[in-house]
Amino acid sequence: MRKANKSAILYAVILSAVLAIPALTIPRADHSARQKWENRKLTELPDLNLKSVLSSPKETFVQLDDYVDDHIGGGFQVIKARRKFYFDVFNATGDTYIVGKNDGALFLTSPFQQKTRKTPFQWWENVCDKLQREGYQINYLKRVNKSKKNISRYGARVIYASVPSTPLLIPDQFPKSAPAKYSEACRKVTPENNHIVDMRKLDPDVEFFYPLGAFQEKAKDPYFYPNSAYHWQGESTWTFIEEFARKYNFDFSPKWPAGPCEYQNVGWDIGKLVGVGDEIKGCDRDLSSLGIIVDEKFQYPLNEAYAKAHPKKTSITVVKMTNPHAQNDMSAIIFTNSFGPAVRQQYASLFKTTYHIRPGIINTPDVKLLLRESDILDVDLATVSIADFHYPNFLAPLE
Amino acid sequence: MLFTSPLFLFMFLPSFLLCYFLFGRRNIIILAFSIFFYFFGEGWIVLLLLGSVLIAWLHGIWVIKNGPSLKVMWAATVLQLGTLFYFKYSDFFVRDVFLIGDASWTWPEALLPIGISFFIFQGLSYSFDIHRGKHKPAKSFIDVATYVSMFPQLIAGPIVRYGSVAKQLQSRTIRTGNLNIGIYLFCVGLAQKMLIANKLAVTADGLFGIDPALLTTTTAWAAALAYTGQIYFDFAGYSNMAIGLGFMMGFRFPKNFNHPYVAKNITDFWRRWHISMTSWFRDYVYFPLGGNRKGNFMTYRNLFLVFLVSGLWHGAAWTFVLWGMYHGAFLVIERLGLKNILAKTWGPIAWLYTFVVAVFGWVLFRADTLPQALDVAKKMIIPTGGDNSYFYLHSGMEIWIAMALAVLFASNFVERQSIRAMGALGWRSKGKATAVKMTVALVLFLLCLIEVMSSTYNPFIYFRF
Numbered sequence: 087m088r089k090a091n092k093s094a095i096l097y098a099v100i101l102s103a104v105l106a107i108p109a110l111t112i113p114r115a116d117h118s119a120r121q122k123w124e125n126r127k128l129t130e131l132p133d134l135n136l137k138s139v140l141s142s143p144k145e146t147f148v149q150l151d152d153y154v155d156d157h158i159g160g161g162f163q164v165i166k167a168r169r170k171f172y173f174d175v176f177n178a179t180g181d182t183y184i185v186g187k188n189d190g191a192l193f194l195t196s197p198f199q200q201k202t203r204k205t206p207f208q209w210w211e212n213v214c215d216k217l218q219r220e221g222y223q224i225n226y227l228k229r230v231n232k233s234k235k236n237i238s239r240y241g242a243r244v245i246y247a248s249v250p251s252t253p254l255l256i257p258d259q260f261p262k263s264a265p266a267k268y269s270e271a272c273r274k275v276t277p278e279n280n281h282i283v284d285m286r287k288l289d290p291d292v293e294f295f296y297p298l299g300a301f302q303e304k305a306k307d308p309y310f311y312p313n314s315a316y317h318w319q320g321e322s323t324w325t326f327i328e329e330f331a332r333k334y335n336f337d338f339s340p341k342w343p344a345g346p347c348e349y350q351n352v353g354w355d356i357g358k359l360v361g362v363g364d365e366i367k368g369c370d371r372d373l374s375s376l377g378i379i380v381d382e383k384f385q386y387p388l389n390e391a392y393a394k395a396h397p398k399k400t401s402i403t404v405v406k407m408t409n410p411h412a413q414n415d416m417s418a419i420i421f422t423n424s425f426g427p428a429v430r431q432q433y434a435s436l437f438k439t440t441y442h443i444r445p446g447i448i449n450t451p452d453v454k455l456l457l458r459e460s461d462i463l464d465v466d467l468a469t470v471s472i473a474d475f476h477y478p479n480f481l482a483p484l485e
Numbered sequence: 486m487l488f489t490s491p492l493f494l495f496m497f498l499p500s501f502l503l504c505y506f507l508f509g510r511r512n513i514i515i516l517a518f519s520i521f522f523y524f525f526g527e528g529w530i531v532l533l534l535l536g537s538v539l540i541a542w543l544h545g546i547w548v549i550k551n552g553p554s555l556k557v558m559w560a561a562t563v564l565q566l567g568t569l570f571y572f573k574y575s576d577f578f579v580r581d582v583f584l585i586g587d588a589s590w591t592w593p594e595a596l597l598p599i600g601i602s603f604f605i606f607q608g609l610s611y612s613f614d615i616h617r618g619k620h621k622p623a624k625s626f627i628d629v630a631t632y633v634s635m636f637p638q639l640i641a642g643p644i645v646r647y648g649s650v651a652k653q654l655q656s657r658t659i660r661t662g663n664l665n666i667g668i669y670l671f672c673v674g675l676a677q678k679m680l681i682a683n684k685l686a687v688t689a690d691g692l693f694g695i696d697p698a699l700l701t702t703t704t705a706w707a708a709a710l711a712y713t714g715q716i717y718f719d720f721a722g723y724s725n726m727a728i729g730l731g732f733m734m735g736f737r738f739p740k741n742f743n744h745p746y747v748a749k750n751i752t753d754f755w756r757r758w759h760i761s762m763t764s765w766f767r768d769y770v771y772f773p774l775g776g777n778r779k780g781n782f783m784t785y786r787n788l789f790l791v792f793l794v795s796g797l798w799h800g801a802a803w804t805f806v807l808w809g810m811y812h813g814a815f816l817v818i819e820r821l822g823l824k825n826i827l828a829k830t831w832g833p834i835a836w837l838y839t840f841v842v843a844v845f846g847w848v849l850f851r852a853d854t855l856p857q858a859l860d861v862a863k864k865m866i867i868p869t870g871g872d873n874s875y876f877y878l879h880s881g882m883e884i885w886i887a888m889a890l891a892v893l894f895a896s897n898f899v900e901r902q903s904i905r906a907m908g909a910l911g912w913r914s915k916g917k918a919t920a921v922k923m924t925v926a927l928v929l930f931l932l933c934l935i936e937v938m939s940s941t942y943n944p945f946i947y948f949r950f
Contacts, residue, residue, distance in 0.1 A: 091661070094659050095507065097665060098503070098505070099502075101499075101668070102498075102499035103502040106495060106496070106500075107495075109495040124942070143524060143528040144527070147486075147524075150487070150492070154492040154496065155492075156489055160938065165938060168939045178881045205875075206874045264877060265877060
């Protein structure tokens, strides 16, 4: 006899109904909001007909599991509320290598890719400590010169233009949970006393551009380089190119937006990973007003001899930007890491034709191949740009 | 399908409860849902589970028709253990013990089916018990299959003996009281897993994941202590969820953990840790080897062997083997006289000895390789300074709270105090006690619900990098 009394049955039915609410509300949940918030396509419901389930049960059920995870009723609201609560109350970001502070400041402390992470506060150590040591600078300069020799072989002028990033702009906003030695070290890096100043002294032939003074001055404005971003956003990108053009006497495009920037949403950054806050607010200008024509999939041809010998590989994809309003006939190329997309159009507005290459996106052999087997370096100006120059391996494909 | 997944909590469990309570033939419903549960996670490897059931059932049928036979019992045992050996240990023995093959080589199809150690051990205990005449074999394949494959304990125990559920498989009455206890235990288990173990896992995984050369004494201890908490609350949490589900279905599964970290010697620790496994090894390995009846030397040998095998049961790696031997060695040392000394020692000292031995044991258990285990243990023993920044990253306030909860709930302090407080408030009556427990369960469930749903957050990470 396997019996259940009536009240137990009623109890179980009610319990089942309550437990099933999140599943039953799947059709009513706002999945597009979650899709936008998480910046990905949510898992689709797998084909649940008997034939496909029996032929590939594990794959079907894994997909079903993912589908339920993605679509469960109330999940999106709970995630947002929980992440906000944890961030506000515990400073918890949900990612070990993103540390936060209650006022919304977020810092990525170590390389994003696991394989290049060596220590927990690698970025801060590199920028505020290692880079400030002479031995490190001498080694860095060796690599810089090696890449310069390669890049300038067609006669291009080479400028190493570096973006001052948050560890040097807002070290006072490092969370208290982080070791104090990092904020102390970062505060000591000033426009007069920094690695670029030192490296200029060590090798005056290398042209370094590093607007640390202008950035530190303006960083007090929370909308200049939003403190919830690892990458720069909005006005900081415009200031960078303004300073760059002034220093090297490049003419501004007539389309360069005049007047103050406007406060607006400028996109997402590491806050998206943490899942807190809204879209980043920053002060920005209308990028489309520059009128730059961007071809993201431009096939740059490899030289004839190579293409003939390797018919399957005749070109490499790069970003080509054409400026119909250029004040000169100059061509340029800019090598960047992930900081590049935010500044490339402003940079391209100074020249007629500009190529943008992200060695981290194109694989290293392809970058080397492109530089070796094409005339892409036959430009007037080549700029190598990376935040604070704290990532020497960035130069490897260019050497 | 994990008990902590939305699919289980919001789809599988309500569907099961609804079918189980509304329709008759409850064992068939349990069996159908259990097969689906396993099929969901492992696909057609479910046939292996059913094969194990078939061996146990056929053995039972033989015993019914012909009486116990040593040969048949051995045949069933060899088949069950052979299956376990092939799927769980063949790769280890061939590669690591007999040193055959290179790094790129694995046994074909030697996948590790989830829960195989549990269902094979349940099938074996059925065979042993019916052979010894401890229990009557079940005639019905459904009953044996329900017993072996019951989804609550299928993937993480406890290892339920046939004897403890044989009567309930035939006859059980489910009352609201069973449901209340079941819900309470399930929620407590869920909270142990989601609110404590998963938080401590951040520290443990983070610190065990880095190069041991970068560890300091502080971070090595933090890693070991976090894992000590994680493994207990994770395992005890799963066991409590299983026991809770069993109660909801009208079964009484045995208690699997009894505050092991309050033990004052390792012998006592093993009476409190994974009780169902320890008693399985005691009854089916230690006693048949002679137990403590054949003199001191044989007792020590038997103890050591049992723990060596139990280490291997936990996983096919040298770290597990050594972990088993490590505990076996301490049990022998305690038998040699340390236990008597500890009994006369001041309680906190005896407790500290036991806890530290357990913690070092967990380092061996958790480490991916033996050199890693030795490195971590060395850092714990020899004071090593250096950069503690890994600790900052892997130990936020939420983890400190989880650690505090772990300390509080690893002991029986809360249990004793709450019973005392309810007595003082005059809430000893069944109704009031139930109301308190159900309120606790509800709060825990809501907190866990938030964690369960939040764990599904999965932003596309390369959107800018």
